[in-house]
Amino acid sequence: MLICALFCSALQAGGKMFTERVAQLGAWGVLLLWATCVSAANPPWPCPKVCECRQATLQVNCSGKYLTAVPEGFSRDSKCLDLSHNRLKTLSRRQFYGLTKLVELDLSDNSVSMIEVEAFQGLQNLRILKIKRNRLKIIPVGVFAGLSNLRYLDMSENEILVFLDYAFREMVNLLQLNAGENDLVFISQRAFVGLQNLQELNMDRSNLTSIPTEALSQLQSLTRLCLQRLSISMLPNNAFRRLQHLRSLKIMHWPSLQTLSSNTLTGLNLTSLVITNCNLTTIPYATLRHLAYLRYLDLSFNPITSIQGNMLSDLLRLQELHLSGGNLLRIEPGAFRGLVHFRLLNVSSNQLTSLEESAFHSVGNLQILRLDGNPLACDCRLLWVMRRRVRLNFDSHQPTCSTPLIVRKRKFQDFTEAELPGIFMCRQARILDRKSQDAQIQEGATILFDCKADGYPSPYVTWLSTQQTLLTSSGRIRVLVNGSLEVRYAQVQDSGTYMCLATNAAGNDSIFVKLQVQGIPRNRTMSSGEVWSETPYSPSDNSSTQGTNPYPFDAKTLVIATTMGFLSFLSSVAICFVFMFVWSQSQGQIKHTATIDFVPRSSVGGGGVGGDTGRFTMKLI
The missing domain is CATH 2.60.40.10 (Immunoglobulins)
Structure with missing residues (x-):
């Protein structure tokens, strides 16, 4: 400090005195004095011994240092702090208090299982917080207190089971939340209260069995929603209600999803919809019909077999359709009729043998066509593609012929104009x-x-x-x-x-x-007993025709049926008498006779009133 003072005084004295001092010290002496003065004016930037600090960028790197606790001694001017790939287990209350200028904090790839309430208190300028790949199971209410200016939060790949009410209440300016690959089984209805500015939400690979509709309805500024690898088998009506600003919806890797209700997407103004790697067997036309602003539609890797004609005409602004990796067998004429802005079709890796020009509203608008990976029959139906193959973009994936055999595996670009009339014919x-x-x-x-x-x-x-x-x-x-x-x-x-x-x-x-x-003729005869009968046909006649006959039985059949019924009646009576005999023997009272009265029908068909009563007498032996 004394040398620095002398040097400074020499500068102030000027003139002859300064010249004499320089001559005495020489050039190296001058540089030494200058460096000493600079160091005295700017003391060393504080930095923990295990970390690497860069004062120029205000970054502190403590990654991969096997730390079991957050070190001390950070400069209050630090803007970026990297504590990833360590062995931290707990974050205490006000763990980072004093780092008021910190903008980014990375706590990824640790063993953090507990974050105390107000652990991030004092980080009022923090914009980015990463706590992915830890062992968090629950987020207590108040953990994120003080992070009112946070913009991005990544808490993916933890073991979180539930989001409690008001868990994110303090984060009023949060724009992106990545909560994917957790063990989520339940999201409380008020879990997202306070996230009124959230624009993007990612919830992948969780154990949710239904859409948390009530919780999502709190996110009225949401524009992008990504739901991947869920075990949900059906999307109900109004599953995403109140999300009027939602523009992009991704539903990916839902192997149980087979159907979408007709009003699943009611109220949404989507511009991009992705439903891939699911189990849809048909395009959900009824679900899509009101999405007049949709520009991008991806239904790839679903077992869809056809695109029907005139069923997508309500999607007036549709520009791209991706349906690769499915089971497409046919694209019907008029499939894209009315789609005046349609410019890209990707139907690669399906079972299509052809694609007719009549499927499109105007092939002049088509810019990109992916047909590769299909067993294409190179005939007149694909001649329109061949004639446009120079200016039509195949996205670096040239289609090849499957039939006829003479051109099998030939790429479209390999054909000359002279070959087309002889090969692409019908x-x-x-x-x-x-x-x-x-x-x-x-x-x-x-x-x-x-x-x-x-x-x-x-x-x-x-x-x-x-x-x-x-x-x-x-x-x-x-x-x-x-x-x-x-x-x-x-x-x-x-x-x-x-x-x-x-x-x-x-x-x-x-x-x-x-x-x-x-018609089968019906031969009717009159019997003496005033019973109608008909001559039956052979058994080879249709049974439904015989069923229309109003008199299905002849006289002989009626006699046989009556006799069998009478015999059944006598058998029942005999059984009753045997039972009575056995019972009377056991009681010591033997009855040798029994009397049965009956009232016969009159010849006119009247009842028993006024008729004679007959009597049977039977003896028990």
């Missing part, structure tokens, strides 16, 4: 056997009408009923797998003209067959 559907199949059968019989067709690609065979409605593979009148039409147990009303239609991309062909069903 042969119009044609019904092979056009001979007349008009038939006239009796009611109750069964008949088959054949309809075999040929063409390339293989034609799709359908049948239309006499009322021009499409027949299916179920019911009494049904279409078989081989394209034949089966009419079982024919009825008179089945009479009429049926049409078989064979269709493929190159055209269609049709035939008509006429069926005439004759």
Whole structure:
């Protein structure tokens, strides 16, 4: 300090005196004096011995030092403190009190199982707090007291079981909360009270069995919600009510999710929706219909088999659809009709054999098309893709042909323009056997009408009923797998003209067959006893036809039935007498006779009033 004072006084004296001092000390002496003065003016920045401190950036790095307690001696000017990868187990009350300028605190990868109330008190300027990969099981109310300016909180990969009421009450300016990969089984209805500015919430891989609708309804500023790896099998109606600002919803890896209720997303104005790695077998058209602002839709890795025509037209602003890794067999014509902004389709790794131009509202708007990983049939249906293959972006994944064999595994980019007419062609559907199949059968019989067709690609065979409605593979009148039409147990009303239609991309062909069903004639005869009877048909006749007969039994059948009934009555009476005999023997009272009175019906069919009473006398031996 004395040398520094002399040097400073020399500077102040100036002139000849300063020149003489410099000459005496030399150049190295001057530098030494200057460094001494600087050190005296700026004392060393305080830093714990086990840590590394950088005064220029105000960072303190204590990561990976095997610390079992938070060290002391930090500078009050510190802005970033890294205590990750240590052995900390407990954070005491006001553990970091005094670090008022701290902006970021990292406590990740420790063994913290207990955080006392007000542990972060005094960190009023803290913006980022990371406590992931610890052993926290519960967050007591008041732990986050004093963190009113926190923006980002990462508490993922802990063992937290429940979020209690008002657990985050102090964090009024929090924007992002990552609570994924915990053991959450319950979230209290008021757990998120106070998070009025939260914009992004991530809850992955927990044990929740239902959507915490009431708790989420407190987050009215939420714009992004990510829910991954949950064991929820159904999304109920109004599952995300009051989240009017929600724009992005991600539902990923829910293997039990099979259905979405029609009003699950009611009230939301989503622009991005991701439902992937679930068990949806169909696109939830009813759930999506009101999402007029949706631009991005991802339904990949679901066992969805088709995209139906004219069912997505309500999604007026849709730009991208991803449905890769599914079981898609067909994209119907008009599937994307009305989607004037549609520019990207990703249907890679499915079972598609083709994609027709008629599926799109306008292929001129399409910019990116992913068809790779499908067993594509390179015929006229894909000619529109080939003609646009230069300016159409396949996202660095070139589609390849699966059929015909001569071009199998060839990439689309490898074809020349001259090859296209000879390879990418179709042969119009044609019904092979056009001979007349008009038939006239009796009611109750069964008949088959054949309809075999040929063409390339293989034609799709359908049948239309006499009322021009499409027949299916179920019911009494049904279409078989081989394209034949089966009419079982024919009825008179089945009479009429049926049409078989064979269709493929190159055209269609049709035939008509006429069926005439004759009703079964009924031969009625009058017996002497005024009983109607009819001549029965052979057992081969349809049982449903016989069921319409108003007199199902003839006279002979009635006599047999009456006799059998009388014999059953006598058998019952005999059993009763045997029982009486045994009982009287045991009582010592033997009755040798019994009298049974009966009242016969009158010949006119009246009751027993005024009629004669007959009497049977039976002896017990």
